[in-house]
Amino acid sequence: MSRQNGRQLHLNAFLMSVGHHEAAWRLPESDPHAHVDIDYFVELARTAERGKLDSIFFADSPVLMGDPGRRPGGKLEPTVILTAVAVQTSRIGLIATASTSYNDPYNLARRFASVDWVSKGRAGWNIVTTAGADAARNFGLDDTPDHRLRYEKAAEFVEVSTKLWDSWSDDAVIADKTLGIHADAEKVRKIDHHGEFFKIDGPLNVPRSPQGYPLLVQAGSSEDGKDFAARYAEAVFTAQQTLEDALAFYTDLKERTRAVGRDPDSVKILPGIVPVIGDTEQEARALDAELARLISPEYAHRQLAERFDLPLAALDLDSELPADLPSEDEIEGAKSRFTLIVNLARRERLTVRELIARLGGGRGHRTFAGTPVQVADTIEDWFARGAADGFNIMPAVLPSGLERFVDQVVPILQERGLFRTEYTETTLRGHYGLARPVNQFDAAGALVTAR
Amino acid sequence: MSRQNGRQLHLNAFLMSVGHHEAAWRLPESDPHAHVDIDYFVELARTAERGKLDSIFFADSPVLMGDPGRRPGGKLEPTVILTAVAVQTSRIGLIATASTSYNDPYNLARRFASVDWVSKGRAGWNIVTTAGADAARNFGLDDTPDHRLRYEKAAEFVEVSTKLWDSWSDDAVIADKTLGIHADAEKVRKIDHHGEFFKIDGPLNVPRSPQGYPLLVQAGSSEDGKDFAARYAEAVFTAQQTLEDALAFYTDLKERTRAVGRDPDSVKILPGIVPVIGDTEQEARALDAELARLISPEYAHRQLAERFDLPLAALDLDSELPADLPSEDEIEGAKSRFTLIVNLARRERLTVRELIARLGGGRGHRTFAGTPVQVADTIEDWFARGAADGFNIMPAVLPSGLERFVDQVVPILQERGLFRTEYTETTLRGHYGLARPVNQFDAAGALVTAR
Numbered sequence: 001m002s003r004q005n006g007r008q009l010h011l012n013a014f015l016m017s018v019g020h021h022e023a024a025w026r027l028p029e030s031d032p033h034a035h036v037d038i039d040y041f042v043e044l045a046r047t048a049e050r051g052k053l054d055s056i057f058f059a060d061s062p063v064l065m066g067d068p069g070r071r072p073g074g075k076l077e078p079t080v081i082l083t084a085v086a087v088q089t090s091r092i093g094l095i096a097t098a099s100t101s102y103n104d105p106y107n108l109a110r111r112f113a114s115v116d117w118v119s120k121g122r123a124g125w126n127i128v129t130t131a132g133a134d135a136a137r138n139f140g141l142d143d144t145p146d147h148r149l150r151y152e153k154a155a156e157f158v159e160v161s162t163k164l165w166d167s168w169s170d171d172a173v174i175a176d177k178t179l180g181i182h183a184d185a186e187k188v189r190k191i192d193h194h195g196e197f198f199k200i201d202g203p204l205n206v207p208r209s210p211q212g213y214p215l216l217v218q219a220g221s222s223e224d225g226k227d228f229a230a231r232y233a234e235a236v237f238t239a240q241q242t243l244e245d246a247l248a249f250y251t252d253l254k255e256r257t258r259a260v261g262r263d264p265d266s267v268k269i270l271p272g273i274v275p276v277i278g279d280t281e282q283e284a285r286a287l288d289a290e291l292a293r294l295i296s297p298e299y300a301h302r303q304l305a306e307r308f309d310l311p312l313a314a315l316d317l318d319s320e321l322p323a324d325l326p327s328e329d330e331i332e333g334a335k336s337r338f339t340l341i342v343n344l345a346r347r348e349r350l351t352v353r354e355l356i357a358r359l360g361g362g363r364g365h366r367t368f369a370g371t372p373v374q375v376a377d378t379i380e381d382w383f384a385r386g387a388a389d390g391f392n393i394m395p396a397v398l399p400s401g402l403e404r405f406v407d408q409v410v411p412i413l414q415e416r417g418l419f420r421t422e423y424t425e426t427t428l429r430g431h432y433g434l435a436r437p438v439n440q441f442d443a444a445g446a447l448v449t450a451r
Numbered sequence: 452m453s454r455q456n457g458r459q460l461h462l463n464a465f466l467m468s469v470g471h472h473e474a475a476w477r478l479p480e481s482d483p484h485a486h487v488d489i490d491y492f493v494e495l496a497r498t499a500e501r502g503k504l505d506s507i508f509f510a511d512s513p514v515l516m517g518d519p520g521r522r523p524g525g526k527l528e529p530t531v532i533l534t535a536v537a538v539q540t541s542r543i544g545l546i547a548t549a550s551t552s553y554n555d556p557y558n559l560a561r562r563f564a565s566v567d568w569v570s571k572g573r574a575g576w577n578i579v580t581t582a583g584a585d586a587a588r589n590f591g592l593d594d595t596p597d598h599r600l601r602y603e604k605a606a607e608f609v610e611v612s613t614k615l616w617d618s619w620s621d622d623a624v625i626a627d628k629t630l631g632i633h634a635d636a637e638k639v640r641k642i643d644h645h646g647e648f649f650k651i652d653g654p655l656n657v658p659r660s661p662q663g664y665p666l667l668v669q670a671g672s673s674e675d676g677k678d679f680a681a682r683y684a685e686a687v688f689t690a691q692q693t694l695e696d697a698l699a700f701y702t703d704l705k706e707r708t709r710a711v712g713r714d715p716d717s718v719k720i721l722p723g724i725v726p727v728i729g730d731t732e733q734e735a736r737a738l739d740a741e742l743a744r745l746i747s748p749e750y751a752h753r754q755l756a757e758r759f760d761l762p763l764a765a766l767d768l769d770s771e772l773p774a775d776l777p778s779e780d781e782i783e784g785a786k787s788r789f790t791l792i793v794n795l796a797r798r799e800r801l802t803v804r805e806l807i808a809r810l811g812g813g814r815g816h817r818t819f820a821g822t823p824v825q826v827a828d829t830i831e832d833w834f835a836r837g838a839a840d841g842f843n844i845m846p847a848v849l850p851s852g853l854e855r856f857v858d859q860v861v862p863i864l865q866e867r868g869l870f871r872t873e874y875t876e877t878t879l880r881g882h883y884g885l886a887r888p889v890n891q892f893d894a895a896g897a898l899v900t901a902r
Binding site: 072134198 | 628
């Protein structure tokens with residue numbers, strides 16, 4: 001029986017080529033060419049599906065991230081990965097990041113609608129605004145647009161996308177061969193959107209997809225990010241190092257959701273966890289230490305200095321962080337992650353070298369090294385205390401980290417009645433217990449009932 | 452033995468949901484929901500692969516084309532279709548249209564590189580500039596940019612795309628786990644492109660793909676289109692109604708290719724043919740007539756008037772075309788198709804009603820109704836006379852039109868020694884007998900040899 005009165009956990013696997021740990025590719029098990037091998041990703045997805053997970057997720061940015069000399073550089077475009085996975089799995093949900101700053105709504109809305117068709121209702125879109133001048137410089141700009149402006153544009157992007165997805169009524173297609181009428185043309189509408197950032201006539205050139213539109217996911221935890229999530233997100237990925245912080249975030253976001261008139265249950269909050277799993281606690285800690293040993297400290301040192309907007313010399317490896325760091329307001333992008341890292345270092349009085357080791361695995365997400373039971377315990381603990389609706393599982397090393405989670409942790413959660421033993425639904429929204437969105441034009445009784 | 456001294460035909464299947472004929476969806480065999488059913492497209496691709504065809508092709512435009520009341524409206528985004536097909540086939544080449552007017556080079560170059568990785572070297576890009584104000588109005592514009600300007604932008608788009616694809620040397624990835632070096636960072640280059648239309652720093656965030664980059668295909672036959680093809684295309688789809696026109700086009704394009712310093716053999720020219728195949732000539736003609744009967748003349752009439760930029764009343768259904776049509780210069784987009792249609796109507800003295808019936812099947816491509824032997828004969832005839840390197844097969848009705856071609860026409864071509872009986876290559880360029888492109892930066896000995 002459930003220990004949470006039947007309340008069910010949601011589990012997403014956040015898949016990063018050979019694992020979230022930056023040195024994972026150097027382990028003997030890792031295939032250093034996996035990041036361009038679609039069969040590898042399909043295998044990971046099948047493992048997640050074997051574990052009855054709600055979904056898998058691929059992050060993205062339209063730029064070559066990091067130093068390709070130091071770790072596998074570049075990745076396949078994630079809607080391409082989702083599509084290849086979609087036709088070789090049947091239940092697992094499929095989420096990918098795409099940027100509202102560097103895409104056209106018409107093209108992106110159409111691509112996600114297409115993936116939703118191909119997956120028969122399993123597509124999800126992680127909406128990001130994309131920070132960083134290097135990405136901007138791949139799109140004709142000199143620098144990244146201002147944080148607030150990016151979020152305003154993102155809001156309009158989502159609004160116009162839902163209009164495009166709703167431009168076909170669900171019952172628009174009649175397909176009457178005798179009369180030669182394929183669709184009821186009045187149920188296929190122009191949207192004539194003339195906004196601040198976008199001017200789009202529509203309709204979309206794809207009929208409304210199985211889920212209506214993809215699950216909307218969000219992952220920024222800045223003030224702008226939380227307001228955005230409250231308005232639009234159905235699932236939220238977040239980095240939280242402590243139970244207290246996670247509780248505060250959960251309460252805050254649910255409250256903001258209620259404040260904009262949405263049911264707080266319609267947003268599922270999933271903190272990240274980087275489980276380093278061993279048969280014994282000692283084995284788990286040994287793997288953790290081995291990964292830390294493989295990090296190139298020069299590279300991580302440079303990355304950290306860039307994040308703090310400091311010269312390299314200002315960050316002594318064997319001292320704590322300097323007292324005079326910039327404030328979150330002065331940082332452009334990844335604002336909440338910046339604050340999380342500073343708080344972590346200060347709270348635990350970590351040297352820069354120690355901080356680097358802590359960040360190597362999860363880039364700010366919570367790393368937890370332990371046995372399967374210990375991992376299940378911490379998941380249940382946060383869930384029971386109301387700090388999470390589920391978790392974003394971020395294996396440090398792949399494929400073994402996912403296999404261990406699926407084969408060793410999931411059965412414990414199932415035994416405790418916290419997690420499904422079989423899929424009961426066929427769509428991504430179904431897995432998360434969310435309702436299919438009503439078509440805004442049909443609901444408003446616009447053109448359709450005006451006939 | 453070959454009747455053409457071993458010269459081999461190339462065959463592409465141009466797949467349009469339930470067939471190229473606008474009324475195909477009304478036939479008993481047609482699934483009127485096929486246009487959003489990925490399993491249907493995978494099945495078509497497998498049929499083409501069974502026939503050892505070089506490739507399949509999906510056309511596209513980022514707009515809802517035509518009247519969704521009259522025929523299946525909208526389609527899945529074609530790189531999504533290619534990806535789903537890629538992982539469920541092993542040899543067939545995979546070509547899709549994408550617009551240089553309504554995409555960002557960074558995103559599009561990356562997506563095609565990803566499809567090339569996923570398909571293990573079978574991706575092709577049909578480069579189009581996209582005519583039509585309705586498409587423009589989905590991207591913040593009021594009208595379509597000028598024809599010449601679109602082609603100038605397309606040229607820069609292709610140039611910058613090849614730079615992005617070449618931004619990684621083929622041997623950039625070392626993957627030395629012991630040293631912790633993944634790539635030779637000097638073989639991953641910024642491109643720092645500052646052009647008239649695009650400013651892109653790079654490098655691409657995908658390593659160079661199996662083919663180097665996708666096969667470059669082009670399909671516009673205007674003067675600008677032919678010049679563009681001569682500079683960039685490796686395969687050209689073209690609509691030609693008569694052998695004489697096809698010969699003239701072939702000779703002209705090969706000459707233009709030579710004139711810009713390229714080997715004429717490096718461009719394969721494939722006229723379209725809409726084969727309506729029957730066991731007897733009579734059966735073929737009956738199917739052709741049945742399809743013509745199912746066309747909605749009002750709709751086709753309106754479309755034709757729009758193409759000619761005339762009021763509907765100026766086009767009497769039972770008269771020939773009016774004498775005072777606009778010239779090709781005055782038409783914005785689909786220029787060569789406009790001229791082809793006018794010439795066809797004038798040459799054969801067709802009434803508007805007859806013209807509509809002729810265009811219903813192939814929208815200007817050559818329709819040929821006959822037995823398998825007759826279809827094989829006309830293909831061999833054009834090929835032998837030097838009017839084609841192969842053909843763009845455009846079944847009027849799917850899946851039956853493709854099945855008949857593969858099962859009844861291909862064996863005849865194979866018997867005559869004109870077409871492969873087994874694949875001998877694994878990549879799309881391999882099938883077309885084209886060489887893998889050399890990396891422009893390695894070839895120039897730029898940064899790589901400067902070490």
